[in-house]
Amino acid sequence: VAAGHAPASPAKESADALIALAEEVTACTACPRLTAYRQEVARRPPARYRSETYWARPLPGFGDPMARLLLVGLAPAAHGGNRTGRMFTGDGSADFLVSALFRHGFANQPTSTHRHDGLRLWDAYMTAVVRCAPPDNRPLPEEVRQCRRFLLRERSLLPRVRVVVCLGKVAWDGYLAARRDMGCAPVRASFAHGAEVQLPEGVLLLASYHPSRQNTQTRRLTPAMMDAVLLRARRALEEGP
Numbered sequence: 393v394a395a396g397h398a399p400a401s402p403a404k405e406s407a408d409a410l411i412a413l414a415e416e417v418t419a420c421t422a423c424p425r426l427t428a429y430r431q432e433v434a435r436r437p438p439a440r441y442r443s444e445t446y447w448a449r450p451l452p453g454f455g456d457p458m459a460r461l462l463l464v465g466l467a468p469a470a471h472g473g474n475r476t477g478r479m480f481t482g483d484g485s486a487d488f489l490v491s492a493l494f495r496h497g498f499a500n501q502p503t504s505t506h507r508h509d510g511l512r513l514w515d516a517y518m519t520a521v522v523r524c525a526p527p528d529n530r531p532l533p534e535e536v537r538q539c540r541r542f543l544l545r546e547r548s549l550l551p552r553v554r555v556v557v558c559l560g561k562v563a564w565d566g567y568l569a570a571r572r573d574m575g576c577a578p579v580r581a582s583f584a585h586g587a588e589v590q591l592p593e594g595v596l597l598l599a600s601y602h603p604s605r606q607n608t609q610t611r612r613l614t615p616a617m618m619d620a621v622l623l624r625a626r627r628a629l630e631e632g633p
């Protein structure tokens with residue numbers, strides 16, 4: 393450290409590294425099918441979004457670099473994150489999830505409509521196992537594998553994470569695969585809504601159904617069910633290590 397310059401705080405270092413990673417993520421074209429699809433969707437939006445310029449690029453994570461709660465989703469939605477340029481923003485899944493985060497003190501507002509809507513996450517960070525919108529919300533296994541390097545790097549830049557909530561089975565399996573790649577001891581853990589596993593590295597892993605419209609409109613996932621998972625996360629954070 394040069395004389396007269398204070399060392400950067402861990403929060404600043406983490407935030408700077410996440411910004412650098414975000415630039416790399418948003419320039420990625422490693423999956424030809426997804427690169428084509430996210431742009432194709434943007435060229436032919438539905439009537440209600442015809443006046444908008446779609447983001448149409450991969451999405452970096454979003455939230456507090458010093459977060460203790462990490463939420464891992466599946467992938468951006470074609471007309472949600474792929475349109476607005478921010479994770480869980482601009483669609484029904486976003487409304488469902490962010491209103492729940494707000495109820496549990498992890499967000500400053502209950503809505504997530506566009507990138508400049510003032511949403512801030514407190515002690516929480518949202519990411520996904522795949523960064524580009526996939527057709528039918530179904531990434532191929534090789535696309536999940538290809539994108540894992542970004543989840544690994546993002547996870548390594550979030551030093552305070554103590555609770556990880558995986559939204560859906562693909563996210564659950566993807567997070568477990570990522571931690572294996574990080575050299576963590578393997579664990580046997582099957583996905584089910586409400587499942588939890590205390591990981592040996594000191595992280596509590598929680599499972600929720602994904603807040604897709606299909607799940608929320610059929611009430612396979614209700615606000616009360618989402619609340620129960622976030623309440624468990626909040627309690628674990630309050631209990632301390």
Ligand code: SF4
Nearest residue numbers: 420422423450524539
């Ligand atoms: S899904 Fe991930 S690895 Fe594939 S193109 Fe998008 S950002 Fe790159």
